[in-house]
Amino acid sequence: MAVRETTIRLHKDIKSEFDRMSNIQEYGVQKFTTAYILNAIAKKFYKSPKTIENIVFNRKPLPTISQLKVEF
Numbered sequence: 001m002a003v004r005e006t007t008i009r010l011h012k013d014i015k016s017e018f019d020r021m022s023n024i025q026e027y028g029v030q031k032f033t034t035a036y037i038l039n040a041i042a043k044k045f046y047k048s049p050k051t052i053e054n055i056v057f058n059r060k061p062l063p064t065i066s067q068l069k070v071e072f
Contacts, residue, residue: 010045011055017041018056 021037022030032040035049038056042049054060 014041014045014047014052014055017044018052 018037018041021032021040022034024031038049038052041047041056042052045052047055
């Protein structure tokens, strides 16, 4: 599996986990704060909370294939 495919899959998994945790409700209100969710996901995926935040809110786009090319 190529690096880009793995990265896309990782971002997709992180976003789905964020959505899952955001939709948990108790007594009709969201159970976890956004900060708690970001920290919990960061711990689960071995990333910093800021990295998780950037992934979830699309603050930094994935590099294009031409940007990923490495020359020897």
